[in-house]
Amino acid sequence: MTDTSTSAASATTASLAPNTPRRFYRGGERILAFRGIDVAPDFDGFRPEDWIGSTARLFAEGGGGGTVLDDGVDLAQAFATDGAGWFGEAHVARFGGNPNLLTKLLDSGERLPVHSHPSREFAAAHLDCDNGKTEAWIVLVAEPGATVWVGFREGLSDAELEDLVDAQDDRLLAALNPITVTAGDAVLVPAGQPHAIGEGVLILELQEPTDFSVMLEHSRFGLELDHAFLGLERSLALQSVDHGPVSQARIDSLRRRWIDVEGAGPALPEEASAYFRAEVVRPMTGDVTVSAAYAAVVVVDGRGTFTSHDGTRDVRAGDVLLVPHSAGDVTVSGAVTLIRCMPPAP
Template structure:
């Protein structure tokens, strides 16, 4: 399907270990269970995110998060050494050696705070960064009646929003649209939309590669104001927040059932493609071959064979691979479901 240069000898498919920086909210047990691992002896219950293929760092909380490959090489250094091999010439021509993607597993051991993320335009103006943080949630596991919240139901004035943030009470969450979710759902969360994830959900998250969050709800989680508002004055930070309303009709455009995909297809609404792509690969009618792409690959169910120019390997639920463009076309066979998390098309 795709003509691959043989000159990209440095970029090679890598199996990734967990990368779970400590966060301010609880979680992590579902990540280790999904990955088929025992929790480490020093697990403190505050490792709710597994950062996959990460060149980004935490905005606060110690600044960790960058992926380290086997042998101890940090991922940004590996990308710099062979950008064409990792991403392909077309991606490099448009984006340089920036992967334009951060992928995570996220386990909500408690409800996350109401927060939002800035847009690219806001980040460029106020945070000296080309990336905002549009994100998407691919639900892998969910407790009964699991709930997420996206967008204000009613339009708020700037004064209304400031009052809710000042109050730091339940009215912030109550102002949002609740969405019941189950395994197999996907939700796109555009930058600027206030949101929260309820307790008891394991998601595969795709996002722009930053850790920019405006923590509208922060007192309950003990967050300092510089952390909560990205080091900005509060009125400036709140300019990044969409005031609503987000209607029921709009919410429907942000949702998809990724579990309904047969053979291969997108896990996300079309609107997501400007920011990232998530491709479900689930051989049903026969082996599936997909084209070369840089991808964080998460095996979400079953077991099978993953074959590329880098050879054939057996994969099973919980495996996580970082696959470069240089791996060429990929053929997936067996009773297996995996999701390829990719940057926007160049």
């Protein structure tokens, strides 16, 4: 059914319900708690990701993931109807009429497998796509001692990496830099770096809009080899993986404390801005006004008001808004913290 009613005709700020495609790993209860939703009796425990403002599709596992607006309009159709309204002319001129960004909430009910994502260069050469997948994690909730892992501590030869992948044992995770995280942390994960997310964190994740993953660890999660290596020869897929070493100083350069922002400021290191922007908005000493931009807005703490050309609305922790460029400058008031997830500046 195609809906061409006026609600789809022009961009307007939308409140987004959870969009949680089934995945191969456990999680999702922290997403429901954050969103203020009771766990349904038939909750299957495999809804660990909430895809926000998504026109992307899962690489496997059924291909779901696209956002549908409350009025039943597919978001991709809404974008096609008014790209300039949603994104602004400059963005459309550079990136086309799509967000060029995928935003998710992710709740790790178990440790995720060690995996990596290809770079833009690798994706263009071997996957017929201009986007790779640099990603970033903004930690909203973390159980005590929660850990993530990024990059091989020691450099590996091709043969050493192949041996680790063949073995499918604990040495793969043990070869990575562990990072203990708490709520308020942010970590940038450049494309190519192997990584894993430990059990017990709720993160807001920004990514280039693809679902290309090289699943270095796959057997314990029952993943098909074709899925694990993007349908490529294993040796070619492993060329997309950074063999290390990644130093502690490099790890430190990828980290930021987003919770320290007062007023408005970046949640992520400057290096992220070629791929996406995450801006913390946190009125401390009065209202904060930020300039017009397409943004997936996640209210992460407190409650307040959010005012744009589309009107004023009360917002509270767990709310997610999709805000078009045409909504103009935004003013935020109250004891509230929100994060605006945005594409790179055009």
